[in-house]
Amino acid sequence: MRAMTRVYWRLLGAGFRRQSTYRLAALGGLVANTTFGLLKVAVLFATVRAAGGDVAGYDLGRMSTYIWLSQALLGSINLSGRTDIAERIKDGQVAVDFLRPLDVQAAEVTTAVGGALFALIPRGIPMLAIGGFVGMALPASPAAYPLSALSLLLGIVISVAAAYLVGVAGFWLVETRGPQICYMVVSGFLAGLFVPIQLFPRWLELTAQATPFPSMMMYPIDILAGRVGPAGALTLLAVQLAWLAAVGGLGQALTRAGRRHLEVQGG
C-alpha cells in the first residue's frame, strides 16, 4: 500500500514539474486570462449595476470574486476535454500502459492533477492578486476557507476525471476530436465560465445542475465568494463527492471495457 502511494505521489510530482517547463506559455496564459477577466468585469459589472446592485445573489464584490477566481482556475480545471490518454490510445501507446503495475485511470488522473496544482502558482496566484487589488468579497465565516480549498481540489479532480472519459472514448471511436470540441464548448458554458449559472433561466440552471460541470468550477467559487454559508457549502461538497464517484466509477468501467476491447481487437 505504501509503495503504491509512493508511485502516485511521484506521478503527481512529475506532472507538477512538467508544467514548470512551459514558462512562456504560462506568461501567455496570464495575459490571456487577464484580458478575458477584464472583459468579464466590464460586462458582468454592468449587469449587476443594471439589475440594481444585486443579481441572483451577486453584488459587485461577489461578482469580482467570481470573475477573478474563475480566471485563476482556468489553467487548473480541465474544461477542454483534451487529455494525454487520448493521444496514447490513438498511437497505441496505451497497450504499454496496461502492462505497468498501475491503474491506468488513476495514473493518468494523478499526473494531470499534479499539473493542475502546479498551474495554480503561475496562473492562479496572479489572478487572485489582481482580484485582491481591485477588491473581492470574501466569506464571513473562517470555516469557508478550508471548505473552499477542499471544494477546489475536488473540482480539479472531477474536471480531470471527466475529461478522461472523453479520452477513453477513443477505444471505440477512430477520431475523438469532434466529441472533444463538443465537450469543450458545453463544459465551459455549464461550468459557469463566462456567466454564473445562477444567472441562467431556471430551466437552464437545472440542466446545468444535472451535469458534473458546475462541480468543477461554480461550487468552489460559490463557497469562497460567500454566496453560500457553511451549511450550503457542506451540501455542495456532498454533491461534488457524488459526481466524483460517478465520473470516477464510469472511468474505471470504461477503462476495463476498453482494455477488453483492445485484447479482442489486438490493438
Next chain:
Amino acid sequence: MSAIVETRGLTREFTVRDGRRRRRLTAVDDLTVRVEPGEAVGYIGANGAGKSTTIKMLTGILVPTSGTVTTCGLRPVKDRRRLARQVGVVFGQRSQLWWDLPVRESFRILAAIHALPAATERARTAELVDRLEMADFLTTPVRQLSLGQRMRAEVAAALLHAPRLVILDEPTIGLDVLSKQRLREFLIAERRTHGTTLLLTTHDMGDVQRLCDRVLIIDHGRLAYDGDLVGLGRATGAERVLVVDLVGPSPDLTGIPAARHLSSEAHGLRQRLSFDAEATTAARVFAAVAERVEVLDFTVEEPDIEDVVRRIYAARR
C-alpha cells in the same frame, strides 16, 4: 556560360542559447564555390557541418550573414519567386506533397503553382510517371505510400516544372537497394536529357559514385575538399572491398593484382579483398579470383562515406 551557383565568402552565423548564455555559432564559414550548368555535385559533410544551411541560403530561405550568393544568376533572397521557377528541391525529411490527397492531385496543384501550360503539364507528368514508374500508385493518397514510392513522388514533385537546378537533400535515406537504384537511374537520365544541374547531400557513397562527377566536402562550415572522385580516392586512400563466398574452403587469396587480402572466415569460405578503385575495377579483381577458385556469390562494399569524411577531416588537422 554563367555559373549556376556561385558563392563568394558565403558565411552564416547563428546565435544559440546555451542554457543562459548566448553564443555565436558559425554554420557556414567563408564558402567560395562555383558550379557550372550541367554539373552533378555531391555536397558532403558530417551532421551539422553546414550542408542544410548552405542549401537554405542557395534557395533564399536564409539570409547570409556575409558574403554573396547567386543561384541561376539570381539573388536568392531578393529574387526568391523568380528563382523558385528554376530550382527544384527535394527534402528527404519533409514533404512537399499533400499527405491526404492522391499523388496525381498533388502534381496537378504543383503544376498550377508553377503555372505550367496544360500541354507542358501533360507531357511532363507523363514523362515523370513513366520514368519513375509511378503509374501503380498515382491515385493513392500520399499518406498510404511506402517510403520508396513516396520518395519517387517527392522527386517528381520537385522536378515537375523542369528546373535547371535540382537540389536533393538526402534523397536515398532509408530506401531499399532497388528503390535507390531506380532513383539514381532516373536522375542520370534526367541529367542526360535535360542538362539539369544536380546538387545533392548524402550519406551514401553509392549516390556519389553513381551520380556525381564532383565532390564538395564541408567541415565545420568550411570547404575541406573540392574535386573529382578520383582525387578524393587518392586524397583519402579509401578503398572498395570485394567480398566473395566460395564453394569450398580455400587458402587466403593473396597476390591478386592491385588487390589486397583483408580477411578470411570459416576456413576461407568467405574472403574479403580490398582494392583501389582507381588502379583496377571490381570486374578485374573478380575475374582474377574466379580464375583461381569457384565462387558462389559476391558483393562489393563501397567505402563508408563517414570514413571518407573522417579521413579528409583528419588530414586537415
Next chain:
Amino acid sequence: MIFLRRSGGPRPGVTDELALRVRLRPYRAVLASRARSQASYRANFALDLVSSFLAALVELAEVWVLFHAVTRLGGLEFHQILLVFGLADLAFSLADLAVGHCDNLPTYLRAGTLDVFYLRPQPLLLQLATSDITLRRLARASVGLVALIAGLAVNDIAWGVGAVALLVVALASGCATFAAMFVWAGALQFFLIDGAEMTNAFVYGGRYAATQPASVWSRPLKAVFGFFFPMAFAGFLPTLRLLDLPAPAWLPTWLGWCGPLAALWAWAMALLCWHWGVRHYRGGGG
C-alpha cells in the same frame, strides 16, 4: 509566366483578365482540393459541423443569458445586441473559415513545412493564407448569419441605400479586420514559441469583445478593443449608427462608418508584424 505575356490578345483588358485568372490558378487549385478532401471524410465532417455549430450557439447563449437577467445592458436591449452579435460573429466566422489556419503556423515552423512555401513562386503570406480552408466553420457562420437576419428583422431600421451600404461596409471591413488579427497572431509566432495563448487572448478575446456592447467597457478596454484592436468597429459601432442610438463616451456614432479605416489599420499592423516575423525567420539583420 513568360508564355503568358507573349500570348497577349488584341485587347489589353482581356489579357489582364486572363493574366489574373492564371495568377489565381495556384490558389484556386489548393483551396479546391482542400475543400474536397475535408468533405470526403463524411462522418468526421458531419461531427465537425455539429461541434462548430454548437460552439457558435453557446457563444450566442452567453450573451442571451445576461439579457435574461437584465433587460438593458450598456444602453442596448437583447434585440439590439442581436444585431451586434450577428455582424461581429458572422464577420469573425468568415475570417476564421478563410484564414483561421494561420493558427497552425507554429506547427508549420516546427515541421519545416514553411520552407516548402519558400520554394514556390508565390508570395509567402498569400500561400499560407490560401494553404487551407476550414469548411466546418460554415456551421459557425450560419449562426452569425441567422442572428444577423433576426436582428435586422426585429429592429426598427430606416431602410435605404445608406443602411444597406453601412451593413455591407461593416461586414466586409469586420471580416478584413478579423482576418488581419489572425495574420497578426500568426506573425508573432515567429518570435513566440509556445506563446500562442498570448495572441489568442486578443484574437479570440477580440471576438468575445466584438459581440459585447462596447459602452460597458472601462477606458483601458476601450483603448485596447475599441481602437488598438478595432473590435468595436465590427458590430457595436455600425449597430449604433444603424439604429440611431445614443453614443457612449469616446465612441461617437459616426465611427460606425469607419470600419474600412479600422481594417486598414489592422492590416497595416498585421503586415508589419508579418514582415518582421519573416525577417526574423530568415535571419536578416537579426
